[in-house]
Amino acid sequence: MGTVSRVLNGSVNVSADTRQKVTAAIAELGYVPNLVARSLAANRTGLIAAIIPAIGYTQHSEVIQGMADVLHAHGMNLMIGASGYSDEVELQIIDAFLARRPDAIYVTGVRHSEAIRSTLERSGIPVIEGSNLTNNPIDTVVGYSNFDASVELTRLLIDRGHRRIWHVTGAKDFNDRIDDRLAGFHWLASTCNGFEADVIRCENSFEGGAEAVRQTLASVDKVEAMCFATDVMAVGGLLECQRRGVDVPGRLAITGFDDLTIAASINPSLTTVKVDRVGLGRKAAEIIVDRLQGNNQLPHIVDVGFEIIERQSTRQ
Amino acid sequence: MGTVSRVLNGSVNVSADTRQKVTAAIAELGYVPNLVARSLAANRTGLIAAIIPAIGYTQHSEVIQGMADVLHAHGMNLMIGASGYSDEVELQIIDAFLARRPDAIYVTGVRHSEAIRSTLERSGIPVIEGSNLTNNPIDTVVGYSNFDASVELTRLLIDRGHRRIWHVTGAKDFNDRIDDRLAGFHWLASTCNGFEADVIRCENSFEGGAEAVRQTLASVDKVEAMCFATDVMAVGGLLECQRRGVDVPGRLAITGFDDLTIAASINPSLTTVKVDRVGLGRKAAEIIVDRLQGNNQLPHIVDVGFEIIERQSTRQ
């Protein structure tokens, strides 16, 4: 039995002959190792827990897709849960997952409730925070600077000659990524002469973006550009402009964030921020795999970067 | 130890007094049950395996979202994997999952390779097939008739007076849902007098849909309507019409399939088929929970239905 275990786990201390016999017997019997028993005995499960705000949203599931690919290649599997943007639900899911003894855990974002942070700190397993950056990760963060991306994007609008720029964001405390985008906007606005800025909050949906455009056009006619915190809102806004015959970018320039596939296809195509989300997930998984193989020399802050994609919605 | 276990599992054979003492001790010690050990001893893991073609696509992740919600409410968790539309990869993932002894497994679609089908049949756990219907499920199918939906959608075009209708589908053997949509189209075409039908194949992407429109407009000028097998292709086609100044639905009527959120927002809005995918996932999970609680009187074919949503892209 010990020898079979050694063969299965690729130990070097098995003669080629024995190894072959064991392999043959396994094939003949159709033996499938019970990974539950292995998990208990070896004190590792090969399961990775991942918590994202919502599974049905492309931005987050693409990260999961990347993680799943890499983990699968290493014989590990992914347990997944959705917090619905609620700290309370997130904590529940984390507790439920930890009881299953995952080897590592991935959470979205870098600002968590005290309860969540301390639970993760005490978990004793690698914790990867994703999709944003922080100088103070629980353990390791793999992401990009939403703040910097927002600054660069807004600067592009300034370079195009715009000074009256509205930022459209989600509900208050919706999530740290969106908050950082707003903060980047505010910071740049404060450093730039002759800059007129305002902020609108709306639902993070096509209809929310459309509503933001309606409000803006109705109340102020001096706005030159709208900087939407997500592509979903931006596309909604763009489509509302289409319906109202508002020329984009002539009358109103528009930017998004995320580079959803629709951003490149829509008319006019949408200027936005691109992040390799599948790559982010892969990177996170690679770090997990490395760590579990005992490599403790890994960086704790991993910046996967972003790219400003200028398209027709800002280009005269 | 036995008594603690009984308290934890809600056995009736515990006095109120003892139950309270145990509960207090658990709280005081911060004891968290090890679900790996429980899984081994109880011969059930509380893990459900789900395999979808791709995690980053809304259609499938919405199903997962629905399942995750219901399962979480019952103390169960989801393991997830992506097949990338490859039978080979799917079988690998199924094997890897089964070694973890999930209590049930969900797979997308109803037509599988022989190897996959027999592996699932021998697995000894509930198997749910989703997102289509069949009279011959491996165990239980929860879905809707892609065939019927396609028939009804095409009939709507006929009712609007169109007779020259092109169906745009994906690559050959891409998946059974899309194949059934094509089959429904063919069947209706064959029963209808004066119907001129043709089929185009393209990539299932915005660009693929745009390319289909370019090809169609270049080669035949008699086409009155294009019936795209997915909203993604249909939206791509619609946007290409926008760019070319082709009047939709005046010159060309367009339909999609899936009711992605963009379908309602785009100009003109898109006629499509709506399926409650989150509800489908919830239903699948409810059946799993029921079955695991010993209910064997459940139907093996569950039709969650669909709805034709007519919007501007077919309405003069």
Next chain:
DNA sequence: CTGAAAGCGCTAACAT
């Protein structure tokens, strides 16, 4: 109703 004991199917330490 509660305590004691066996065992789930493995891994890993310890012999040899």
Next chain:
DNA sequence: ATGTTAGCGCTTTCAG
């Protein structure tokens, strides 16, 4: 290089 043994932390019988 291989066989043997003691757990991993629970659940579930079996006694009482």
